[in-house]
Amino acid sequence: MPTDTSAERAAVIGLLTDGELEIEGRLVEASNVVLRVWLSQGSERIPAVYKPVRGERPLWDFPEGTLACREVAAWLVAQSGGWHVVPPTVLRDGPLGSGSVQQWVGPLTGWDDSGLVRLDRPREVPDGFVEVLTAEDPQGEPLVVSHASSDQVRALALLDLVLNNADRKGSAMIVDGDRLWAIDHGLCFHVEEKLRTVLWGFAGERLAPAERDRLTKVLEALDGDLSDRLQLLLDGDEMMALRARVCDLLTAGRFPAVPVDRTPLPWPLW
Structure with missing residues (x-):
């Protein structure tokens, strides 16, 4: 999986944190208020996504006004385990x-299907x-x-288990050259098992x-500065549930089976 240098990451974080924020427009496809913005500081300028708390649509199963914090927490946890995704x-x-406020990744205009999730006739699923x-299609013909199953997708599937991601759609994965990016982590860190993902193939x-080793790094980070940072973003029960998920994965030693007692897939799938 590609990595960022600390200098590159620090420069981007500096712009996201302290740069002058200019709104370009709203992404109308999103269910919450999501704005494309530009961050400027001196001669540096980068695009980003701004998701204001006041624009979050209330949900029945997540505390109101917490999605922005969960987005930040997901990035922190991913960094702790070396998931630079x-x-x-x-x-x-x-x-x-x-x-x-998150760095914009992928094309600046339109949306390119990542090609990581497909819908095919049974005999047409590629290697x-x-x-x-x-x-089934409207005529009752079977579809798959x-x-x-690449290493990058498998790594992301493991991260989603750690985050308890309730919304891993195909459209929340962006391919940029040889790099896979993962976005939209507002519905993560619930204390109950909520994993809803299109990445059940593992x-x-x-x-x-x-x-x-990745999971062990997360546990080590939770014993250090990561906990202090997450405490500003998640509640105590969510912190304990995060640690428990990582420990359970290490104890089981395998990806969990698809649950049969709840909905395991996001909707829509893309």
Whole structure:
């Protein structure tokens, strides 16, 4: 998985945190208020996504006004385990009040399908893809939803287990060259099991040594500065649930099976 240098990351975080924020427009497809903005400081200028707390739509199963904090917490946890897949994200004030501000990744115009999640006829699923579920078209003909089984996708699937991500859609994965980015982490860190993802293709597989090392790094970070930072973003029960999830994964030593007692998939899938 590609990595960021500390200098590059620090420069981006500095712009996100202290740069002058200029709103360009609203992303109308989003269910909450999501704004494309530009951050400027001296000669440096980068695009970003600003999600103000006041624009969050209330949800029945997540505490009101907490999604921006969860976005930032997801980035911190990802960094602690060496998952350099979540764009740098900070919490700061903007024209519409406090909110999360995340580096924009991918194209500046339009949306490119990552190609990581596919819908095919059963015999047309390409090599390197694993089946997630079967469905039917309007004529009753069978279809298969599958996702790529690359190392980067598998690493993201493991991160989602740690975060308890309740909304891993195909559109929340962006491919930029040889790099995979993951976005939209507002629905993470619930104390109850909420994982809803299109990346179930690794269910039941054993964790590799490198994957166990990632999980161990998260636990070590939780014994240090990471806990202090997360306490400003999550409540105590959510912090304990995070630690428990990591410990459970290490104890089980494998990706969990697809649950049968609740909905395991996001909607829509893309």
